[in-house]
Amino acid sequence: MWIWNKIKQLAISSRTGVVTLRYPFKPRPAPAGFRGQPVWDHTKCIGCAGCASNCPARTIFLRDICQEIRILLYDSSRCTYCGRCADLCPEKAITMSDNFELATDSRQDITQTIELFMMTCQRCGRCYDLEIKNYLDKLQSLGYRYDSLEVRKVIRQSTAEFETDLLEKTATYGRPEKLEK
Amino acid sequence: MSRKEELLNWLKEKLKGDLLAEDVSREKCLFIDIKKEALIETAQLLLSRGARYQVGVGYDARKSGQGLAMVHTFAFDSDALLVAIRAYTPEDKPEFDSLTPTLPGAGWSEREYIDLLGLHFNNHPNPKRLILSDDWPEGIYPLRQEVPYDLMPPAAEDVAFRLDEAPPGSSIIPFGPFHACLHEPAHFAVYVDGEEIKGCEYRGFMVHRGIEKLAATELTYSEIPFVAERICGICGSVHSVNYAQAVESAAELKISRRAEFIRTVMLEIERLHSHLLWLGVAGHLIGFDTVFMQAWRIREKIMWLAESLTGNRKTYGIVIIGGVRRDINREKAGQIKKILGEVEKDMLALEKAIVKDKAIHRRTRDVGYLSKEKAIEWSLVGPVARARGLAIDARKDHPYAAYDEVKFDVQVADSCDVWGTLVVRVKEVYEAISIINQCLEKLALIPENSPLAVELEGPIPAGRQGLSVVEAPRGEVVHYLLTGDDNRPERWRVRAPTYPNLQAVPDMLLNNRLADFPIIVGSIDPCFSCTDRVVVIDRKSASGKILSQQELENLSRKMRSKS
Ligand code: SF4
Ligand code: SF4
Numbered sequence: 244m245w246i247w248n249k250i251k252q253l254a255i256s257s258r259t260g261v262v263t264l265r266y267p268f269k270p271r272p273a274p275a276g277f278r279g280q281p282v283w284d285h286t287k288c289i290g291c292a293g294c295a296s297n298c299p300a301r302t303i304f305l306r307d308i309c310q311e312i313r314i315l316l317y318d319s320s321r322c323t324y325c326g327r328c329a330d331l332c333p334e335k336a337i338t339m340s341d342n343f344e345l346a347t348d349s350r351q352d353i354t355q356t357i358e359l360f361m362m363t364c365q366r367c368g369r370c371y372d373l374e375i376k377n378y379l380d381k382l383q384s385l386g387y388r389y390d391s392l393e394v395r396k397v398i399r400q401s402t403a404e405f406e407t408d409l410l411e412k413t414a415t416y417g418r419p420e421k422l423e424k
Numbered sequence: 425m426s427r428k429e430e431l432l433n434w435l436k437e438k439l440k441g442d443l444l445a446e447d448v449s450r451e452k453c454l455f456i457d458i459k460k461e462a463l464i465e466t467a468q469l470l471l472s473r474g475a476r477y478q479v480g481v482g483y484d485a486r487k488s489g490q491g492l493a494m495v496h497t498f499a500f501d502s503d504a505l506l507v508a509i510r511a512y513t514p515e516d517k518p519e520f521d522s523l524t525p526t527l528p529g530a531g532w533s534e535r536e537y538i539d540l541l542g543l544h545f546n547n548h549p550n551p552k553r554l555i556l557s558d559d560w561p562e563g564i565y566p567l568r569q570e571v572p573y574d575l576m577p578p579a580a581e582d583v584a585f586r587l588d589e590a591p592p593g594s595s596i597i598p599f600g601p602f603h604a605c606l607h608e609p610a611h612f613a614v615y616v617d618g619e620e621i622k623g624c625e626y627r628g629f630m631v632h633r634g635i636e637k638l639a640a641t642e643l644t645y646s647e648i649p650f651v652a653e654r655i656c657g658i659c660g661s662v663h664s665v666n667y668a669q670a671v672e673s674a675a676e677l678k679i680s681r682r683a684e685f686i687r688t689v690m691l692e693i694e695r696l697h698s699h700l701l702w703l704g705v706a707g708h709l710i711g712f713d714t715v716f717m718q719a720w721r722i723r724e725k726i727m728w729l730a731e732s733l734t735g736n737r738k739t740y741g742i743v744i745i746g747g748v749r750r751d752i753n754r755e756k757a758g759q760i761k762k763i764l765g766e767v768e769k770d771m772l773a774l775e776k777a778i779v780k781d782k783a784i785h786r787r788t789r790d791v792g793y794l795s796k797e798k799a800i801e802w803s804l805v806g807p808v809a810r811a812r813g814l815a816i817d818a819r820k821d822h823p824y825a826a827y828d829e830v831k832f833d834v835q836v837a838d839s840c841d842v843w844g845t846l847v848v849r850v851k852e853v854y855e856a857i858s859i860i861n862q863c864l865e866k867l868a869l870i871p872e873n874s875p876l877a878v879e880l881e882g883p884i885p886a887g888r889q890g891l892s893v894v895e896a897p898r899g900e901v902v903h904y905l906l907t908g909d910d911n912r913p914e915r916w917r918v919r920a921p922t923y924p925n926l927q928a929v930p931d932m933l934l935n936n937r938l939a940d941f942p943i944i945v946g947s948i949d950p951c952f953s954c955t956d957r958v959v960v961i962d963r964k965s966a967s968g969k970i971l972s973q974q975e976l977e978n979l980s981r982k983m984r985s986k987s
Pocket of ligand 1 (some may be wrong): 267281297298299300301302303321322323324325327328409
């Protein structure tokens with residue numbers, strides 16, 4: 244009997260009541276293990292570019308602005324929150340946070356930049372982090388490409404972010420604490 | 425002698441010198457190279473032995489000095505065997521004989537490479553533009569190696585898609601490109617006589633994103649799973665699993681059993697969400713919003729479950745080449761079981777409440793009728809085929825991941841209409857729950873610390889082929905892969921289930937009422953994004969060339985789905 248069906252439907256609907264959450268008035272915390280915005284810990288990063296070379300969205304950029312200073316810039320606007328960077332970082336410098344409320348009208352709000360002091364290898368002339376350990380061999384196994392800056396050509400528009408005046412603002416970048424002493 | 429060897433010997437005997445090379449090293453797959461003159465004969469031989477046509481793959485093989493290549497893949501469903509036949513043609517004479525007169529299902533596959541590679545198919549009944557936008561310049565073939573992936577020719581202003589005249593006595597009702605009943609852009613020009621649909625013209629392929637070209641030029645092997653997952657917003661992990669399987673097949677990598685079970689669990693969780701989503705949408709399309717609300721309420725639990733298992737509601741990001749990234753431990757298994765129990769209970773209640781509702785029956789019975797014979801002719805796949813009595817299911821026919829160890833039935837219906845599709849999909853919800861529970865039990869027997877992913881030993885050699893199928897919620901997905909240099913595939917081809925199913929829609933629509941258009945199109949659960957995945961095309965972009973009236977007319981007929 245179809246009328247019986249209608250009664251059952253009514254019963255289901257009234258028994259369930261309202262299930263819509265009161266979000267955003269009541270926060271809904273993300274579950275454990277959620278892949279939200281990645282966050283960089285500049286005290287751990289050795290500037291190996293492993294994350295940049297393996298980011299499927301190509302949204303992490305590295306640039307050596309001079310022999311000793313390497314800038315890492317993460318632009319969240321194209322990030323897919325896959326968590327690949329956090330997986331691959333040899334120093335566990337990246338954590339996938341539970342932050343998912345990232346809507347903004349300024350790209351700068353969701354951009355992270357860190358400045359890294361690098362040493363130069365006497366043998367090959369490449370930069371490496373002297374403080375922690377010689378990672379040169381490890382770099383190779385991660386598929387590190389020295390020209391990873393070139394990779395930025397993948398989506399050309401995004402390179403607009405890397406202007407010289409942006410680089411001039413280095414004063415605001417996070418710096419490794421132990422080197423400041 | 426295995427079925428594969430027997431088939432190969434038989435083909436050798438029949439084709440003699442036309443069979444150039446074979447590769448039998450991959451389990452469940454047979455790759456053969458043939459002379460291009462023997463393409464049709466080989467296809468006919470395979471069809472005569474009961475093969476089902478899957479897809480054609482064209483690629484640029486000039487780097488290895490062999491001109492342009494065309495691969496056609498076939499499935500032997502009762503023998504768990506996939507066969508790919510490949511032929512080359514020189515660049516200066518890029519011609520093949522068309523398979524379409526023998527095999528209507530090959531029509532789109534061939535037209536795709538007319539557009540993308542500049543191939544020419546002799547005797548193709550309808551060799552019109554399929555993929556490229558109306559104003560894309562002649563002579564630029566996006567899949568050729570010299571064309572950069574981000575090429576954007578300037579737009580042409582006065583080129584537009586022109587529809588055919590309606591058949592006499594009928595008028596045209598346009599649906600799309602943006603229409604409330606279509607969830608993605610596609611254009612249907614429906615010919616109606618009064619209320620009755622007399623035919624339809626389809627123009628789609630409006631959401632190309634160039635993923636295959638991107639994979640062959642910019643991405644690397646291990647990055648592609650995360651991009652593949654974004655081919656589809658509903659059955660994403662189907663694509664990442666299938667891609668990973670194709671690479672693993674090409675690299676002959678055996679992954680751990682634990683990883684296979686985890687992949688199976690995630691695929692079935694995805695099936696649950698997709699079936700419930702479709703049930704809701706179907707209810708909504710026929711104006712039965714109680715079904716919509718309740719199905720989606722039940723589905724939300726699955727989404728939250730996926731979120732806590734993988735870190736995201738939809739893009740699970742759990743698959744990597746060689747295994748998976750996250751484990752399902754005892755605690756999580758318990759959580760899954762608990763939620764599935766609730767879902768099953770809710771689902772049973774919902775089913776009982778709607779199964780006899782007149783509204784559903786009146787709107788779905790005998791709607792979108794397509795006979796079993798037609799379904800075979802169009803090589804339909806998935807619930808749409810199973811609703812027409814075809815018991816094909818890649819999970820059963822070509823077991824992958826851990827499906828060889830779980831027990832389940834292939835759900836079929838024989839009403840050949842939208843109702844049948846609905847029944848199949850609802851039954852598969854319970855089947856999926858049972859599969860997950862079986863997997864969790866088996867998973868508990870595998871030591872928890874066993875590895876989730878295996879490492880590749882050395883780089884993947886170039887020039888190896890891989891072929892893999894996965895049963896997505898909507899039907900069989902085929903991934904073909906050819907390994908290349910530079911740590912990335914030379915060619916990766918994705919065939920989504922909507923690709924064959926959509927070709928049959930005009931037949932399904934015939935003689936139905938206009939009001940049933942949304943639910944008929946909706947019944948195949950069309951995913952235009954998956955189907956259109958091939959090459960970045962901006963509809964506005966193209967040469968400044970002005971097409972003649974005749975050319976315009978040719979263009980406008982291109983999407984008649986008769987080929
Ligand atoms: S989460 Fe993924 S997309 Fe985002 S920065 Fe990391 S690797 Fe790139
Ligand atoms: S992978 Fe880790 S250590 Fe290397 S550059 Fe990225 S954040 Fe720094």
